[in-house]
Amino acid sequence: MNNRTDTRERILDSAEQLLATRGYHGFSYQDISRPLGIKNAAVHYHFPTKADLGVAIVRRYRDMLKAASDGFMKFGGSARLHLEAYLDFFMKEACENQTMCPMGVLTADYFSIPESMREEGSKLEQEVFAMLIRVLEVGREQGELHFEGEPRTKAVMMMSVLQGARQLARMMGSDVLATAIEELRRELYVEPSTAAA
């Protein structure tokens, strides 16, 4: 890994954190360069415009998620373990630095970010959504997950809860997100006949 890649990745790390904490309009090139001990122009060398930087952050996140998703396959195809890994990852990421869900950032700033970033965001959304639906379908077939109605509907509810609770947790405290995730688990893991007691 040469210097170029190194600095570039450091910039992306920092910018990703800033974006997830303060939103697209809430951070500047200075916020990135100063802590890294470099100059504004150096950031512009790697990412000519802020739009380029924003797109790169989302793209890298997509790649990471794709790799992680492949990694989940080590759970022998168990939908429940796959889901557990995702929920753990999501909860850990949220609690460590009180960041928003990436989809939360993109949808909150949706009408004020560059078109190129919106497009990248749509791709991320479709991938996360597809992954969730697939886990729900497989999980139901396996008898590991329980829910009524369409997998698509359940996926919408889960995405909404996760993104919404993670955002609310920034104001109300992390208990809110913990409660929401716990409740999601209960709904999915407990069989209806027992639940209806």
Added chain:
Amino acid sequence: MNNRTDTRERILDSAEQLLATRGYHGFSYQDISRPLGIKNAAVHYHFPTKADLGVAIVRRYRDMLKAASDGFMKFGGSARLHLEAYLDFFMKEACENQTMCPMGVLTADYFSIPESMREEGSKLEQEVFAMLIRVLEVGREQGELHFEGEPRTKAVMMMSVLQGARQLARMMGSDVLATAIEELRRELYVEPSTAAA
């Protein structure tokens, strides 16, 4: 209603819309003044700083919600009708202009807005939350609403879903929010014994 009140309200209307569409850092005094045919300085006369403006928006929203909540009492104390009115209001507001939920705005920008605005946001959060819990408690007693576990937990889930789905709908289309609200209704209105079929 004199001119002062009139202009002040017009500014608040415009700023509220802008805030809910683009977030706190996504709009400027110019964005407010130009469409209203006034000058930047006129806005500063009514709201010296942007923090003042932000606080005023949230405070007015709190007042509106309080008044609306009192209005809901006309439903003869029925928790279900009260909830229906709120969901209709929420859905209508979201679809008309693809705005975020007010709590969505405040939590997304939480770490980059003035402290005074955060405080006002916390008050709004507590009021919405308290209202939801109360409706759930009363509704369960009345036998109109059905859910397992603590009212507090269900309230967390509902707030998260509503805020999250409304934000996702900006990217994915309003169907997502419609689906989420429909599912919320189904969960609350259908009795468990039937649901577990």
Added chain:
DNA sequence: GTCTATAGGGAGATAGAC
């Protein structure tokens, strides 16, 4: 690749005339 220097613009905000 990273620097210094700087352009060019828009932001929030204030002073003082009307």
Added chain:
DNA sequence: GTCTATCTCCCTATAGAC
């Protein structure tokens, strides 16, 4: 109350030396 004029600051972005 609203205006014109202006201030100061910070933003994104670029040019050119090293």
